[in-house]
Amino acid sequence: MKIIDIQNQIIEEFEVMNDWMEKYEYMIGLGKSLPTMDNNFKSDSNLIKGCQSRVWLHAELKNENIFFHADSDAIITKGIISILIRIYSGQSPKEILDSSFDFINKIGLKDHLSQTRANGLSSMIKQIKMYALAFQTKLN
Amino acid sequence: MSSNIFDVENIRLDFPILDKTVNGKKLIYFDNAATSQTPKQVIDVISDYYLNYNSNIHRGVHFLSQQATELYEGAREKLKNHFNAKLNSEIIFTSGTTHAINIVSSGYSEILSEKDELIVSELEHHSNIVPWQILCEKTGSKLKVIPMNDLGELELDKFDELLNENTKLVFVNHVSNALGTINPISEIITKAHKYGAKVLIDGAQASAHFKIDLQNLDVDYYVTSAHKLCGPTGVGMLYGKKELLENLPPYQGGGEMIDQVTFEKTTYADLPHKFEAGTPNIAGCIAFGAAIDYINSIGLDKINNYENHLLQYATAKLNSIENVKIYGESENKTSVISFNVKGIHPYDIGSILDKMGIAVRTGQHCAQPIMDFFKITGTLRISFAFYNTEEEIDFLIDTLKKAIKILS
Numbered sequence: 001m002k003i004i005d006i007q008n009q010i011i012e013e014f015e016v017m018n019d020w021m022e023k024y025e026y027m028i029g030l031g032k033s034l035p036t037m038d039n040n041f042k043s044d045s046n047l048i049k050g051c052q053s054r055v056w057l058h059a060e061l062k063n064e065n066i067f068f069h070a071d072s073d074a075i076i077t078k079g080i081i082s083i084l085i086r087i088y089s090g091q092s093p094k095e096i097l098d099s100s101f102d103f104i105n106k107i108g109l110k111d112h113l114s115q116t117r118a119n120g121l122s123s124m125i126k127q128i129k130m131y132a133l134a135f136q137t138k139l140n
Numbered sequence: 141m142s143s144n145i146f147d148v149e150n151i152r153l154d155f156p157i158l159d160k161t162v163n164g165k166k167l168i169y170f171d172n173a174a175t176s177q178t179p180k181q182v183i184d185v186i187s188d189y190y191l192n193y194n195s196n197i198h199r200g201v202h203f204l205s206q207q208a209t210e211l212y213e214g215a216r217e218k219l220k221n222h223f224n225a226k227l228n229s230e231i232i233f234t235s236g237t238t239h240a241i242n243i244v245s246s247g248y249s250e251i252l253s254e255k256d257e258l259i260v261s262e263l264e265h266h267s268n269i270v271p272w273q274i275l276c277e278k279t280g281s282k283l284k285v286i287p288m289n290d291l292g293e294l295e296l297d298k299f300d301e302l303l304n305e306n307t308k309l310v311f312v313n314h315v316s317n318a319l320g321t322i323n324p325i326s327e328i329i330t331k332a333h334k335y336g337a338k339v340l341i342d343g344a345q346a347s348a349h350f351k352i353d354l355q356n357l358d359v360d361y362y363v364t365s366a367h368k369l370c371g372p373t374g375v376g377m378l379y380g381k382k383e384l385l386e387n388l389p390p391y392q393g394g395g396e397m398i399d400q401v402t403f404e405k406t407t408y409a410d411l412p413h414k415f416e417a418g419t420p421n422i423a424g425c426i427a428f429g430a431a432i433d434y435i436n437s438i439g440l441d442k443i444n445n446y447e448n449h450l451l452q453y454a455t456a457k458l459n460s461i462e463n464v465k466i467y468g469e470s471e472n473k474t475s476v477i478s479f480n481v482k483g484i485h486p487y488d489i490g491s492i493l494d495k496m497g498i499a500v501r502t503g504q505h506c507a508q509p510i511m512d513f514f515k516i517t518g519t520l521r522i523s524f525a526f527y528n529t530e531e532e533i534d535f536l537i538d539t540l541k542k543a544i545k546i547l548s
Contacts, residue, residue, distance in 0.1 A: 074487040077485075
């Protein structure tokens, strides 16, 4: 499935939710069911700096697509991670670099991007793009 | 004192922001240790300044400049009286506590040498650690740390062991921003003075909660920020004993702080102007004075009693919730409660409280050594001011219980 299609699917899922409580409960549910990251990946080099909750992000290239593994010690952050993994894991570096992150505004999580939140969403997005750029350079 | 004796409802009318709704809910502001709200009496002083007096101080012969200078120096006098300094010139206006600390630490870089020692406490805010680390890197002086116990109190007997003839400076906060512990600064000052060491007290978390008597404390330097006690942001105070400030090299060069300037040599102005280079935050400094007036119109004793009441009330309620662990359990505390709920990240709870209109602080509170001591990555911190109410605490507790249920 293409990135834009998955994003639209997520936007539709969030549209039927009535209020922030439902959205948070949904994200908390996602966070709880996110597979635990292998402890080997929870290294300092995978730790994203500047987050109130700790976030680890690891990426690997398989058959020219990037696969992301991520974890956090905060459950709402894990829910956000789960959404990002659903969209970006298994996609090619080029598709990731070409994609827009506008869906975050559309699902009403814009405030998680603000600087004071520092929950890692913006840092995670930056890191996902960095991995895509690095792997694309490698592939070329 | 119970809430029905203290007229909190009337006081709340002075704070227009408290009527605000956030995320569709009534704002409950429990982040007072980060910054306090500003009463309209102080806001009025700021707008009055820009409407009627705005001009540069100490320079013009014209009417406005004289008026502004009078108000500005009047504010200094208010601070001097409130904190009981001996002289107006011992009160330096700064941009805040951090700036005030940096004036002192930077000055000492020319005074200290390799054999000298400095003592800090484990309970400090980063702003009272990092400037001294920089100082030690520059001078080769040694930095020692007063440890704390499990209650979040400093271990004074260990302090005795750290003191010696080489100790030149001791810097401790009056109240810990992360835990609320009130440190025994009077004892610390007396002990340090026996060895001839000077003491800097960071009063950012203290001055809004109780009366501070600088001469009685015999403290060498005392620093605080206006925005923690109902004043504006970007303004603070450095108090220093006259002879110490006179011997401290200036921090910044510029206008206002000079006496004579030629290209061969510049002589500096007398105190306090030596440390007030450039045009200061005039409106902010005047408003700092107004904030002091406002606090005194209520009375710090009354404020302290009422805030203690809120602290006891909230502590008992929090302790009745399963899996809540409070960090900082000293009997001498201001109205700050740092806590965690077992198995739940403070950030998750903070996010849900925010959606319910409750402003709390989550994270390390710029005090990583304290977090390391308790082996945690952060806490939730609620901090009360005299305009908070029992009802607000009740709502917090109910919301917290709901958040725990959702997140467990």
